Amino acid sequence: MSLLLEQLIEAFQVLPGVGRKTAQRMAYHVLERGRDGGRRLAGVLAEAVERIGHCSQCRDFSETEVCALCAGAGRDRQQLCVVETPADRLAIETATGYRGLYFVLQGRLSPLDGIGPRELGLDLLARRLEGGEVAEMIVATSATVEGEATAHYLAQLARQHGVRPSRLAQGLPLGGELEYVDRGTLSHAFGSRAEMKD
Amino acid sequence: MSLLLEQLIEAFQVLPGVGRKTAQRMAYHVLERGRDGGRRLAGVLAEAVERIGHCSQCRDFSETEVCALCAGAGRDRQQLCVVETPADRLAIETATGYRGLYFVLQGRLSPLDGIGPRELGLDLLARRLEGGEVAEMIVATSATVEGEATAHYLAQLARQHGVRPSRLAQGLPLGGELEYVDRGTLSHAFGSRAEMKD
Ligand SMILES: [Zn+2]
Ligand SMILES: [Zn+2]
Numbered sequence: 254m255s256l257l258l259e260q261l262i263e264a265f266q267v268l269p270g271v272g273r274k275t276a277q278r279m280a281y282h283v284l285e286r287g288r289d290g291g292r293r294l295a296g297v298l299a300e301a302v303e304r305i306g307h308c309s310q311c312r313d314f315s316e317t318e319v320c321a322l323c324a325g326a327g328r329d330r331q332q333l334c335v336v337e338t339p340a341d342r343l344a345i346e347t348a349t350g351y352r353g354l355y356f357v358l359q360g361r362l363s364p365l366d367g368i369g370p371r372e373l374g375l376d377l378l379a380r381r382l383e384g385g386e387v388a389e390m391i392v393a394t395s396a397t398v399e400g401e402a403t404a405h406y407l408a409q410l411a412r413q414h415g416v417r418p419s420r421l422a423q424g425l426p427l428g429g430e431l432e433y434v435d436r437g438t439l440s441h442a443f444g445s446r447a448e449m450k451d
Numbered sequence: 452m453s454l455l456l457e458q459l460i461e462a463f464q465v466l467p468g469v470g471r472k473t474a475q476r477m478a479y480h481v482l483e484r485g486r487d488g489g490r491r492l493a494g495v496l497a498e499a500v501e502r503i504g505h506c507s508q509c510r511d512f513s514e515t516e517v518c519a520l521c522a523g524a525g526r527d528r529q530q531l532c533v534v535e536t537p538a539d540r541l542a543i544e545t546a547t548g549y550r551g552l553y554f555v556l557q558g559r560l561s562p563l564d565g566i567g568p569r570e571l572g573l574d575l576l577a578r579r580l581e582g583g584e585v586a587e588m589i590v591a592t593s594a595t596v597e598g599e600a601t602a603h604y605l606a607q608l609a610r611q612h613g614v615r616p617s618r619l620a621q622g623l624p625l626g627g628e629l630e631y632v633d634r635g636t637l638s639h640a641f642g643s644r645a646e647m648k649d
Contacts, residue, residue: 257499257514264495267488269480270473280499281538282467284512285557288500290465295497297462298481301455302489305482314482316453340479359483 258284310381312357312374313339322355329353331388333381333416335407337361337395340432345393348436349443353391356381361394361403373403375410382414391446392420395430419446456482508579510555510572511537520553527551529586531579531614533605535559535593538630543591546634547641551589554579559592559601571601573608580612589644590618593628617644 258280265276283291307313308320315321322328332353336342342355358373370376381387390411394400408418421442434442456478463474481489505511506518513519520526530551534540540553556571568574579585588609592598606616619640632640 255503255512255514255518257495257503258512260495261499264488264492267481267485267492268477270476275468277538277541278468279466281512281536283465283496283500284503287465290462291496291500294462294465295493295500297455297458298489299493299497301459301478302481302486302493305453305455314453314456314479316455320453338479340475343475 307359311355312359312377313342313355327352330386332391333387333389334391334393335378336393337400337403338432341393341395344432344434344439345443348439351391351443353389358394358403361397361399362406363399370406375407378407379410379414382411382416387416390416390418392418393443397430421446505557509553510557510575511540511553525550528584530589531585531587532589532591533576534591535598535601536630539591539593542630542632542637543641546637549589549641551587556592556601559595559597560604561597568604573605576605577608577612580609580614585614588614588616590616591641595628619644 261280262273262276265271265279266273268276271279283294304316305314306316308315308323309318310323311320313320313322317324329352332351333356334342334345334351334353335356335358336345337358337360339357339359342357345351345355356374356378360368360373362368362370362373382390390407392404392407392411394403394407404420408420411418422444459478460471460474463469463477464471466474469477481492502514503512504514506513506521507516508521509518511518511520515522527550530549531554532540532543532549532551533554533556534543535556535558537555537557540555543549543553554572554576558566558571560566560568560571580588588605590602590605590609592601592605602618606618609616620642
């Protein structure tokens, strides 16, 4: 096999869920029927890995220092919704009528994997809460064991700064990753979120 | 969402079997944990779509005018195995002890889709058979209706040039795409191929 083709098949395997067989299909597909698309993917990908960083306020992906959502007018700055991933933020934005701001953890507490408060940017979050602008912190972490542990940690952090923590209503399927919940369930759970008590 | 991120998610959808949700996961994965891999994929992909063409002898993908297999010594030039796709060629090369040469149709006869002898490079194949070097043509097209029709057409072409056509033994699952057949079945079917009679 062509060396370059072999390299292409290996390179595709960086993508999640893509093993050798799928990578091979992708390479053949691009070469047989999708050269223009492949050229475009190569260009956009090269630019994205260099230029997309994290918003200095919410940690979501952004190609500017402050993302469009954080910089934009018309959002309620008293509400802050904390999510695990950019995909979760997008799911809430799409499914609900939420008009507040977000904070993206880029993970959840997992001491065994070396993911603690520092890795989730909780120092940045604490400074945000100190600012005094936030009244309610909506904790939208997953309904998993680690997501629940993260939620309790975040609720304590909120209370320490006089901010009211709330949590999405039970109704999320147990063990479910928020990103894969259907719109209706997510919207309902978001709307009937409950304040977190001690 | 960042415009560049949106473009990246769209660009990933050129890949086979990749819808919006999967494309989004790929983009996030590359940005969160795989920037080096993403950079490499972009570079290799850009190079591949420009530099990989088709071997002038066998029509397999190649970055040189004649591919390494066709150019190499140590292959039996009296045997020519005709396959539908580069993936099929690779499957035979991996599963069997075949040491002859190949011809890659890059498809199969499908008049309704406008794929006729010209699209499959059968003029090139005919010139090859005229050369007189080939003694046996092993027809390894799929066990599908179109694959069988292609096989019969190829067998006629071989006979016209005094070349003996053979076909992989029955044993391939009916309707099965050759690329997905397990190694054992493929190796057995290849070994017990039978000469094609009128
Ligand atoms: Zn932001
Ligand atoms: Zn070749």
